[in-house]
Amino acid sequence: MSANIRPSGVFDTSYAQEMRINRTRFDQVLSAGFLGVILALPLLARTGPFGIDIVQPGFLGTVERIAIFMIAVQGLNLLVGYTGQITLGQAAFMAVGAYSTAILLRGGVPFVLAPPIAALFSGFVGLIFGLPSLRVKGFYLAMATLAAQFIIPWLLRNPLAPWTNGANPLPVPRADLLGLEISGLTLYYFLIIMCLLAMLAARNIIRTRTGRAFVSIRDNDVAAELLGINVFAYKLRAFFICAVYAGLAGGLLAIEARSISPDRFDLRNSIELLAMLIVGGAGFSQAPIFGVSLLALLRETLIPSLTPSLQEWLPRLLPFIDAVNINAAIAPIIFGVLMIAFLIIEPRGLAYRWEIFKISWKIRPFSY
Amino acid sequence: MSKAPIKLSVQNITLRFGGITALDDVSFDVYEGEILALIGPNGAGKTSCINSIGGFYRPQSGRIFLDGRDITRLPPYQRAKLGLSRTFQNIALYTNATTLDNLMAARHIHMRSSLIGEMIFWGMAQREEIKHRRVVEEIIDFLEMESIRKSIVGKLGYGLRKRVELGRALALEPTVLLLDEPMAGMNVEEKEDMARFILDIHERRGVTIVLIEHDMGLVMDIAQRIVVLDFGRKIAEGTPQEIRTNQAVINAYLGQAE
Ligand SMILES: Nc1ncnc2c1ncn2[C@@H]1O[C@H](COP(=O)(O)OP(=O)(O)OP(=O)(O)O)[C@@H](O)[C@H]1O
Numbered sequence: 006m007s008a009n010i011r012p013s014g015v016f017d018t019s020y021a022q023e024m025r026i027n028r029t030r031f032d033q034v035l036s037a038g039f040l041g042v043i044l045a046l047p048l049l050a051r052t053g054p055f056g057i058d059i060v061q062p063g064f065l066g067t068v069e070r071i072a073i074f075m076i077a078v079q080g081l082n083l084l085v086g087y088t089g090q091i092t093l094g095q096a097a098f099m100a101v102g103a104y105s106t107a108i109l110l111r112g113g114v115p116f117v118l119a120p121p122i123a124a125l126f127s128g129f130v131g132l133i134f135g136l137p138s139l140r141v142k143g144f145y146l147a148m149a150t151l152a153a154q155f156i157i158p159w160l161l162r163n164p165l166a167p168w169t170n171g172a173n174p175l176p177v178p179r180a181d182l183l184g185l186e187i188s189g190l191t192l193y194y195f196l197i198i199m200c201l202l203a204m205l206a207a208r209n210i211i212r213t214r215t216g217r218a219f220v221s222i223r224d225n226d227v228a229a230e231l232l233g234i235n236v237f238a239y240k241l242r243a244f245f246i247c248a249v250y251a252g253l254a255g256g257l258l259a260i261e262a263r264s265i266s267p268d269r270f271d272l273r274n275s276i277e278l279l280a281m282l283i284v285g286g287a288g289f290s291q292a293p294i295f296g297v298s299l300l301a302l303l304r305e306t307l308i309p310s311l312t313p314s315l316q317e318w319l320p321r322l323l324p325f326i327d328a329v330n331i332n333a334a335i336a337p338i339i340f341g342v343l344m345i346a347f348l349i350i351e352p353r354g355l356a357y358r359w360e361i362f363k364i365s366w367k368i369r370p371f372s373y
Numbered sequence: 374m375s376k377a378p379i380k381l382s383v384q385n386i387t388l389r390f391g392g393i394t395a396l397d398d399v400s401f402d403v404y405e406g407e408i409l410a411l412i413g414p415n416g417a418g419k420t421s422c423i424n425s426i427g428g429f430y431r432p433q434s435g436r437i438f439l440d441g442r443d444i445t446r447l448p449p450y451q452r453a454k455l456g457l458s459r460t461f462q463n464i465a466l467y468t469n470a471t472t473l474d475n476l477m478a479a480r481h482i483h484m485r486s487s488l489i490g491e492m493i494f495w496g497m498a499q500r501e502e503i504k505h506r507r508v509v510e511e512i513i514d515f516l517e518m519e520s521i522r523k524s525i526v527g528k529l530g531y532g533l534r535k536r537v538e539l540g541r542a543l544a545l546e547p548t549v550l551l552l553d554e555p556m557a558g559m560n561v562e563e564k565e566d567m568a569r570f571i572l573d574i575h576e577r578r579g580v581t582i583v584l585i586e587h588d589m590g591l592v593m594d595i596a597q598r599i600v601v602l603d604f605g606r607k608i609a610e611g612t613p614q615e616i617r618t619n620q621a622v623i624n625a626y627l628g629q630a631e
C-alpha cells in the first residue's frame with residue numbers, strides 16, 4: 006500500500022532490493038533502534054547485571070507478555086486480517102498449546118521440542134475447527150468457531166482433569182536449554198527472539214505465494230478460484246497457521262508464567278485478542294506491535310499507576326464501583342470505550358495511522 | 374482452419390435458473406489457435422456459456438472437454454491449472470491492490486515454494502519471487518502498463534482496469550483465454566488498443582481465444598469463426614462471411630432492434 010511512495014532519490018536496482026522488508030534508511034534505523042531499546046531494557050533494571058534502577062522489573066514481565074501475545078495476535082491477523090475469515094476461538098487454541106507444552110515438559114520432553122510439538126498439535130485442532138469455513142462465512146463462521154471456545158476449556162476442566170489439574174493451576178517445570186536455565190534474563194531474550202522469528206515468518210508468508218492467496222480470498226473469493234487458488238485448502242491453511250501461532254504463544258505463556266489454569270483462556274480472552282488486532286489494524290503486518298502493546302501497557306502499567314488516585318475519587322462519583330478491586334473494575338470499561346472509539350474513528354487501526362505518518366514523514370518537505 | 378485439433382469442446386450444454394433456460398442444448402468446438410467469437414443479443418446466454426466453461430455455473434446436462442479431457446465436474450481452480458483463464462464482463466480485480474499485485478497473484482499455479490520455504494524466504498522463495506516477477510514484468514511491458522505498475526487498480530479508469538484484468542488473465546499463461554466483452558464501455562482508441570492486444574496475444578503467444586463482443590465490425594475483423602446464440606440456443610456457426618449473410622442471425626438482430 007505504501008510501497009509505491011518513497012522519498013525522492015530512493016531507487017531499486019534489483020527486484021530483491023525492492024522486496025526487502027525495511028526498504029528505506031528510515032525504516033532500517035527505526036526498526037534497529039526499537040529493537041535495541043527492547044534488548045537493552047533488562048540491563049537497565051535493578052535485577053540486571055549493572056544494578057541500574059531505571060526499569061521496573063515488573064515492566065520486563067509486561068514486555069515478555071507483549072511478545073507472547075504479539076505471536077497470538079499475528080496468527081489471528083493472518084486468518085482475520087489477511088484471509089478475511091473469523092474465529093472466536095484463538096484463546097482456546099492458546100490453551101491447547103499451553104497445556105500440551107506443560108504436559109510435555111512435565112513428561113520430560115526436552116524444552117526445544119515441547120513448544121513446537123504443542124504448536125503443531127494446536128494447528129491440527131485449529132484445522133478441525135476451520136472445517137465449517139467450507140460452507141459458512143462471517144457471522145455463522147464466528148458461531149461455528151465459538152464451539153472451539155466452549156469445547157476446549159470444558160475438556161481441560163473436566164474429562165482431561167487427570168492431566169490438566171482441572172480448574173486448578175497446573176505447575177510448569179522450569180525450562181532449560183542444553184543445561185542453560187531459561188529464566189530471568191535468558192527467558193526475556195528467549196521470548197523476544199521467538200517473537201521476532203514469528204513476526205519475520207509471518208511477514209514472509211504475507212509477501213509470498215500463500216499470503217497473496219490469502220488476500221485474494223479475502224478480497225474476492227470468486228476471482229481467487231479463477232486464478233487457480235484452491236480456496237478451501239487455503240482457508241484451512243490460514244486456520245492452521247493461525248492456530249499454530251496461538252499454540253506457540255500458549256506454550257510460551259506456560260513457560261513464562263510457570264503455571265496455567267483454564268480461566269486464562271476463556272471467551273473473554275479470545276475477544277480481547279480480536280480487540281488487540283482491531284486496535285492494531287487488521288490486515289497490516291505491524292498490527293500486533295501496536296495493538297498488543299497499547300492494550301497490555303494500559304492494563305499492566307497505566308491503569309495500575311492510576312489506581313491510587315482513582316481509588317480516592319471514583320467511588321464517590323460511581324458509588325457502585327468496588328474501591329478495593331478498582332483495577333479489575335476499570336480495565337473492561339476503558340477497553341470497551343477504546344474499542345468503540347477505534348471502530349468509529351479509525352477502524353483500520355493504529356498500523357494504518359502509522360503508515361500514513363511514515364509516508365508524510367518520508368516525502369517531506371515535498372508532499373505533492 | 375478446421376484441420377487444427379479441437380482444443381475446447383462444448384457438448385449439449387443445458388443450463389437453467391429456475392424457470393429461465395439460459396442455455397438450451399448448446400454445442401460447439403473451439404479449434405486450437407483460433408479466435409472464436411460468441412455473439413448474440415442481450416440475455417442470449419453468452420456469459421452463461423463462458424461461466425459454464427470456466428466452472429462457475431454448473432449446467433444441468435451436457436459435457437465440456439478441454440484437450441480431450443472431460444472437465445465438466447472440475448472446480449474452477451482446477452480448470453485454471455489446466456490452462457483455462459478468463460476476464461469478467463463486470464471486471465473482478467483486486468481493487469485495493471496494485472497492478473503488480475494483481476498480476477503476481479495470478480502466478481499462483483506456477484509457483485512451487487512450500488510454506489516452510491516461504492516462512493524462511495531467503496533462498497528458494499526469494500528466487501521464485503524474482504523469477505515470477507520477471508514474467509509479470511514482461512506482461513506489463515507487453516500490455517504497455519509500465520506507468521500504472523504500482524497504481525491502485527480501483528483508482529484506474531475503466532479502460533485501464535479492463536487492460537489490467539487482461540494482464541492478470543495472461544499471467545496464468547493460459548492455453549485458452551475466455552474474454553467476456555473486453556471492449557465494452559471503451560472509446561474507439563481504447564478499443565483499437567484492446568483489439569491489437571488480443572491479436573498480439575493470439576499471434577505471439579499462440580493462445581486460443583473465445584471472445585464475447587457486441588461490436589460487429591470488430592468481431593468480423595478479428596474472429597476467424599463465430600457462434601451465434603439467441604434465447605439460449607445456438608442459431609448459427611461459421612466464418613464471419615457466412616454469419617453476415619445468415620438469415621437466422623439477421624432475424625435475431627432485427628428482432629432485437631424492433
Ligand atoms: N446467476 C443467474 N441467476 C439467474 N438468472 C441468470 C443468471 N445468470 C444469467 N441468468 C439469466 O440467463 C439469461 C442469459 O444471461 P447471460 O448473462 O448469459 O446473457 P448474455 O448473453 O451474457 O447477455 P449480455 O449481452 O447482456 O451480457 C438471462 O435471461 C439472465 O437473466
Ligand SMILES: [Mg+2]
Nearest residue numbers: 419420421462
Ligand atoms: Mg454477458
